Amino acid sequence: MKPNLKQSVIEHLESVRLDDARLDELEALQRMPSARSWWRNRTLQLFAAACLLVAVVVNWLPLEQPDLLDAIAEEAVMNHLAQTPLEVHGTTVAELDGHFDQLGFRLVEPLAPADGGRLLGGRYCSLQGVTAAQLRRHDAQGRTQNLYQVPYQPASMGELPDPALGEQPRTLQVRGLNVDLWVEHGLLFALTRD
Amino acid sequence: MLFDRDMLNRLYRYAYALSGDEPGAGDLLQDTVERCLQRPPGALACPEAYARRVMRNRYIDITRRRKASPETGDAHADAELLAIDTHCLESLTVSRDMLQQAWSRLDAFEREILYYWAVEDMTAAQIASTLGSRRGTVLARIHRLRARLRAEFGDDAAAQGVKL
Structure with missing residues (x-):
């Protein structure tokens, strides 16, 4: 009898069999707890994803905060070096406050610096696109300082020292100048000094 | 157990049909079983059919060549x-x-x-x-x-x- 293709295919494929040892291995694989622990794998995946998210958030925020603070410090220093003429003159914050009616906040007499200097006057400026007050003063030795006040945004600026809590300002160095940064009454203060 | 011995042999033959040789079929079967075991228990209404689909997709992935892929063929019907x-x-x-x-x-x-x-x-x-x-x-x-x-x-x- 002539061999039929279909029968030959069936016979050929049926001759292909896993040996007992291989079958035992595959059965053992299915019995392994780890093999069926999809839920644990899924849990581990979710746990890993959560860890990754936390790591990203934890690492991203500190990176983002100095970026913004650095940018503010950089801009403050550029304004300081430009020595743009003052728009209003006065020796107390109360005298100047009336001029700054477009700020969206009231000027604050800062706790720092307590160096015996005197206020000269002020002008509007901008720090990272936000309207700010730039107050110019001389310290006890007659060196020019510029004190900036701008609304404080903790989410983007991060934690900053508060002198009211006995904390010292954070100091950054930009273009050879020191810039002190701190928070008072919900405002970010930046002080640039010659 | 997801696959009994008869089922494993049937899947092995299908793997052999895809790969054309027994070593390739063995690897394909092992890979397929491992992948099927990652599914939640009870999630597969027809494990063997699912395994065949996994196996076929896996084979296509492995070959990564249209020439060797089972999907290749004349797409026109004269x-x-x-x-x-x-x-x-x-x-x-x-x-x-x-x-x-x-x-x-x-x-x-x-x-x-x-x-x-x-x-x-x-x-x-x-x-x-x-x-x-x-x-x-x-x-x-x-x-x-x-x-x-x-x-x-x-x-x-x-x-x-x-x-x-």
Whole structure:
């Protein structure tokens, strides 16, 4: 009898069999707890994803905060070096406050610096696109300082020292100048000094 | 247990149909079983069918070449092909030994058609549905397979009184 293709295919494929040892291995694989622990794998995946998210958030925020603070410090220093003429003159914050009616906040007499200097006057400026007050003063030795006040945004600026809590300002160095940064009454203060 | 020994052997044969050799079939089966075990318990209504689909997709991934992929084939359905079905394979007579010699020279899609036609007793339409291909594609490949088997066994078959 002539061999039929279909029968030959069936016979050929049926001759292909896993040996007992291989079958035992595959059965053992299915019995392994780890093999069926999809839920644990899924849990581990979710746990890993959560860890990754936390790591990203934890690492991203500190990176983002100095970026913004650095940018503010950089801009403050550029304004300081430009020595743009003052728009209003006065020796107390109360005298100047009336001029700054477009700020969206009231000027604050800062706790720092307590160096015996005197206020000269002020002008509007901008720090990272936000309207700010730039107050110019001389310290006890007659060196020019510029004190900036701008609304404080903790989410983007991060934690900053508060002198009211006995904390010292954070100091950054930009273009050879020191810039002190701190928070008072919900405002970010930046002080640039010659 | 998701797969018993009979099921494992059936899957192994299907893997052999795809890969064309036993070492490749073994690797494919192992990989497939591992992947199926990652599914939640009870999530598979038909584990064997699911495993075949996983296996086929995995095979396509592994080969990464259109030439070797079972998906490759004539996508057009000529009018004359409509008259062709798996019936044209019924009339072929080839010895098992000769088939065994030629098995690895067939491409994966051709072996897969033979598997479903012979082992699962499927028609071209059923094979096309199972593989997610168009019926015309399967018919074209059956037509080509028949011609290929004729060419493959032509001389020897004639000498052995095999009808093609």
